[in-house]
Amino acid sequence: MAESVPVHCPACRREHTYSPLTFPCTCGAPLTVPVRKGARPEELRHHTWQESWVVVRCPSCAREGEWPQPELGCPCGTLLRLPVPRPPREAASGPEHAAAGRSKGRGARPAPPGASAAPARTQAPSSAVLRPAFRPVTIRTSRDAITAAAQYLKWLGFQDVLAVDGRPASGVDLRGRGVVAQVDPSTRPSTLRAVECLWLNSLSASAQPVFFSLAGYAHDARGRGDDLRVPLFVMDLTGTPQPVNDAADDLIRMGA
Structure with missing residues (x-):
C-alpha cells in the first residue's frame, strides 16, 4: 500500500x-x-x-x-x-x-478496474451501512462522468438508477427510485443556481437530490448545498466521488 x-x-x-x-x-x-x-x-x-x-x-x-x-x-x-x-x-x-x-x-490510459485490477482508494462507510468496496468507472468523457455517478448511486443503495436521455432543461441527469442527481462535467465550479434547481426538482419528485461535480463548487453554491442539505460530491478522473459537505457524509454513512 x-x-x-x-x-x-x-x-x-x-x-x-x-x-x-x-x-x-x-x-x-x-x-x-x-x-x-x-x-x-x-x-x-x-x-x-x-x-x-x-x-x-x-x-x-x-x-x-x-x-x-x-x-x-x-x-x-x-x-x-x-x-x-x-x-x-x-x-x-x-x-x-x-x-x-x-x-x-504513451496514451495507454487506464481501463475501468476489473476483477484483476488492483483496488483503488474508496470511501469506507463509517458505521451504519456495510457494503463492498466501490468499483469506480474511469472518466474520459462527460458521458463517463454520468455513468460513474450512476454506479455510485447504486453502490449507495438506490435502485433503478437510469440516465435521462439528452440534456434536459431541468439539469437532472440521473433518476432512480427515490433519487434525482445532477452531474456537472464542466471545467468551472458548479453554481448556486444549479444546486438550487436540483433541490427544486427533488421537491417536485419527492426524492433525494445528489450533486456530482468535476470542478468543485462556487463558494455560495457550497453554502446553499449545506443550507438545503443537498449532498455534494466532487469526482476525479478515476470516477471516485468524494463528499464535500455533511449531507454527503451522512448519505455515505446511512445509504439510500
Whole structure:
C-alpha cells in the first residue's frame, strides 16, 4: 500500500491526508501514481481534460503511460491538483530501449478496474451501512462522468438508477427510485443556481437530490448545498466521488 501524504488546502488552510491511487499497468503489475511530498497543491479553477493526465513510469516494466492527475476535493469546496514527481531521465546507455518503452505506454490510459485490477482508494462507510468496496468507472468523457455517478448511486443503495436521455432543461441527469442527481462535467465550479434547481426538482419528485461535480463548487453554491442539505460530491478522473459537505457524509454513512 502506498504511503499517505499530508495535503494543505491553500484556500481554507485545512490539513488532509491523501492516499495515492493504484492502477493496473498493461504489464499486469500494480502502478501507484505518486505525489510529491511537501509540494504546494494547486487550486483547480478550470478543469481541462488535457491537463488531467500525468506521465508515470511503471517500476516493473519501465513503460511510461498517462494516468489520472492526483486530485483532492476539500470540504470547503476547493478542488486541489496534487503535483507528482517527474519521471527520471533516461540512462545514457539505453536511449533506444527507453524510447521503445514510451512508444508502447504513451496514451495507454487506464481501463475501468476489473476483477484483476488492483483496488483503488474508496470511501469506507463509517458505521451504519456495510457494503463492498466501490468499483469506480474511469472518466474520459462527460458521458463517463454520468455513468460513474450512476454506479455510485447504486453502490449507495438506490435502485433503478437510469440516465435521462439528452440534456434536459431541468439539469437532472440521473433518476432512480427515490433519487434525482445532477452531474456537472464542466471545467468551472458548479453554481448556486444549479444546486438550487436540483433541490427544486427533488421537491417536485419527492426524492433525494445528489450533486456530482468535476470542478468543485462556487463558494455560495457550497453554502446553499449545506443550507438545503443537498449532498455534494466532487469526482476525479478515476470516477471516485468524494463528499464535500455533511449531507454527503451522512448519505455515505446511512445509504439510500
